[in-house]
Structures are given as C-alpha cells and as structure tokens.
Amino acid sequence: GAVVSQHPSWVICKSGTSVKIECRSLDFQATTMFWYRQFPKQSLMLMATSNEGSKATYEQGVEKDKFLINHASLTLSTLTVTSAHPEDSSFYICSARTGGESGANVLTFGAGSRLTVL
C-alpha cells in the first residue's frame, strides 16, 4: 500500500534554532499533504495544508512565519519550525490522501516527528 515517509523521527534542539521535518510520499504523488501537531493526550490538530507548487493554507492561530511549509515537488513537503521554543515541543505528523474505499480519501500518515526544544 501507499507509504508516507517522515524524517526525522526524533529531534532535540536548542531554543532559538530551526528544525526541518521532511515528509515524502513513496510510490505515489501527493499534490496535497497535511501537517498535524499533537500534544500528549490530545487530539490531532491540523496546522496547515501543503499544496504542491503553491502556498500552504494555514489554520487559524498557526503562525505562517514560524511554521514554514514548502511543497516543492509532488513527493516532498517540508515543515520548518523557525526559532523554536520549548512550547513548540510536540509530535508533528504529516499525511497525504491515498484514495481508499468508496472515495473516502483515506489519510495515510507518516510515522511522526517528536520535537523537543530545550
């Protein structure tokens, strides 16, 4: 089946530095990818929708300048957390629609990236 590869799985960085997370669709093209953030024991929160060749669409309350999204090709989207702070520590997950049953457009998720900002 379709696979979404996400890297890195774990990252620890110092406050004030930037961190890039990559999300790749393997063996299929993803014109649209989604970036989620999940705090412990909380629901998935959609941060932004990444569109190949155009600007990402951010959800209300998500800072565009802080969470830079680039979708330069049909198989790669990147999320860069700029000037990271401890409150940015979270589990970041990307996903892509991979078709599915009855047009459900099931989401296939990457393995997630756990970011810890010291």
Added chain:
Amino acid sequence: GQNIDQPTEMTATEGAIVQINCTYQTSGFNGLFWYQQHAGEAPTFLSYNVLDGLEEKGRFSSFLSRSKGYSYLLLKELQMKDSASYLCAVKDSNYQLIWGAGTKLIIKP
C-alpha cells in the same frame, strides 16, 4: 461549534468485546473515520462509514447513525496488541476532518 465526543479511556479484558462510542456535532457530514494510534506512533486507518449501518472488517466493526450523530467501533476477541488510542474523525461539509481527542483502550490479561 463543531464537536466530537468520545470517552477518554476504557479498560477491557483480553478475549472480550469492547464498544467505543463517538458522538458528533458538525456542520454537515461527509463521512466518519476511525483510526488506531499506538503510543508514540502515527494513526493508521481502520474504517470509514458514510451510510447508516454496520461495516464489518475482521475483528473490527464500525456502526453509523447519521440521524443520531453517533458511531461506535466494536472490537471483538481483544488482543493485547489492541491496546492503543482510537480516534474518531468526521469530514464536515467543507470536507475538513474534525478529530475527536481519542479513546485510550487498555487491555488487561
């Protein structure tokens, strides 16, 4: 506002049956999903319901009643590996996914 409600935590015994409920209030409805998420991992797709009724897939079944804004996930012959969080998500009229907070299922021997 839009809201998805599911119990925070449930406990069940290995080999038994458990039902995880999900109620929703959304602006429109274009399908309901159940995902399984093991601790520290990304969610994986379990089921999709868009019409009323029961969808069975092996040990897992999912039920939907659109008039009641209600769904449940039924897990039979529970195994220890079923210990995970189960997320209910509804696609609203804008085809946006609204996620529940998840139900942590603990399986005891």
